[in-house]
Amino acid sequence: MNIDWTSKLRHLLQVTAFALVIAALQYAFMPERPWGPPLVYSLLIAGITWAGIDIGRHLFPSSAETGWPSGWAGLVLVIASIVLGYLLGTTIADWLCDYYGWYTPGAGHNNSSQLRNSILITALAGIAGSFYFYSISKSAYLIRKMDEARQHASEARLKLLETQLEPHMLFNTLANLRALIATDPPRAQVMLDHMIDYLRATLGASLSATHTLQAEFDRLRDYLELMLIRMGPRLSYTLELPAELAQHPVPTLLLQPLVENSIKHGLEPKVEGGHITVRARREGAALVLEVLDTGVGLSGADKDHAGFGMAQVRERLSSTYGADTAIELVAASAGGTRASVRFPFKP
Incomplete structure (x- = not known):
């Protein structure tokens, strides 16, 4: 499995920035609640979901060229990674918030309204992020194919020119040789x-x-x-x-x-x-x-x-x-x- 880790680091930084925006929006709509818990939840859920999708996609042979699994494999990977990211991310975030006492009185993490909002945000953010990275991979694949097509066309054109030049020189030389044989x-x-x-x-x-x-x-x-x-x-x-x-x-x-x-x-x-x-x-x-x-x-x-x-x-x-x-x-x-x-x- 050949992975470009520099590209993965760039993707992780993009996901981190996306998670910070989501946490900031949550805080903007609920300023009475502390900003720490939404930030922790967003970073953990987004990071785990990203790892499942962006690294897990290389486990499928069909993604070797296009960068994305084909057919149902790609859809299953996205859904499984979102579910894994939500369950594992919320579990770790719950423990961190309880351990450091980041919850305010009456703002428990088992609140049903908070749970519904968290699931909805995770689903929407996961779908949006998956579509973004899919578009990047698809664009890179198409650009690579276009470059290969241009290169092949250029090589074919040069070969055609060379096949035209060789007979040109050969005919001239043979004509000279024919005249010299007689004299x-x-x-x-x-x-x-x-x-x-x-x-x-x-x-x-x-x-x-x-x-x-x-x-x-x-x-x-x-x-x-x-x-x-x-x-x-x-x-x-x-x-x-x-x-x-x-x-x-x-x-x-x-x-x-x-x-x-x-x-x-x-x-x-x-x-x-x-x-x-x-x-x-x-x-x-x-x-x-x-x-x-x-x-x-x-x-x-x-x-x-x-x-x-x-x-x-x-x-x-x-x-x-x-x-x-x-x-x-x-x-x-x-x-x-x-x-x-x-x-x-x-x-």
Whole structure:
């Protein structure tokens, strides 16, 4: 039986405050009687009734998820706890009031009018308190289910985006491999070996929606090595990942679409090719990832709609980090293009 005792303590304090209000109302309607006895009765009856309901409900297997027994079990628990709270609470309170002499002459605890009032107050207060705690448990259960549904929906959406990205890269690579087989079989063999290594790492990482920046950069290195075989000296690259950021989690395949864009829109249209730099850095509470190339610049690509890859990166960032993200594509100061991704840093 797993019980959150911090939550139980909070509930007990709420019940105590409720009992103090009931005792104060009783005294307000009967100011000629001392305030001590109603206070003792209210605290004992309320406390025992609460313990029976709020702790006893965890004895039922059906309450493990919803926090409340289902069917008749919940109703029987409430009635039994109210009866137990009244009988045991009044017994202890009677003894305390007799022992300390809190009763005034003629105000005995066996008075029939007082007995009826006590039973009525106990029943009404017990029902009201039970409904309150039932509502709290039900609300917490529904909120938890909504959060789980949102999480599952977000994970499903990320998986869908990833399944769209993988074929996109795979088709491009296979097309390049097909062309290379006809012109340079030895290089095609080397490219195929690199492709097998890349796919093995990719399939292993696809079991999770996120992985570390180190894993992301390792996969980029595999991909760029594939592109090196195809483009030869027209392509060079640099990967800059500070050691303190290597274990930071990021969505899988986050940067690869940006690198693909740099090659397709920046370096391939340029006769002499160029250089790609991928780097990560921290700026305050944000993590910034950049892909820079020395290609033809924004004149060779659509700044607002830089293809399939940019759209998928935006979608994945939005699904994972919500509104706390930014992605931009601008002209680099030394020529070419700079794609920048910014999202919250999570130590």
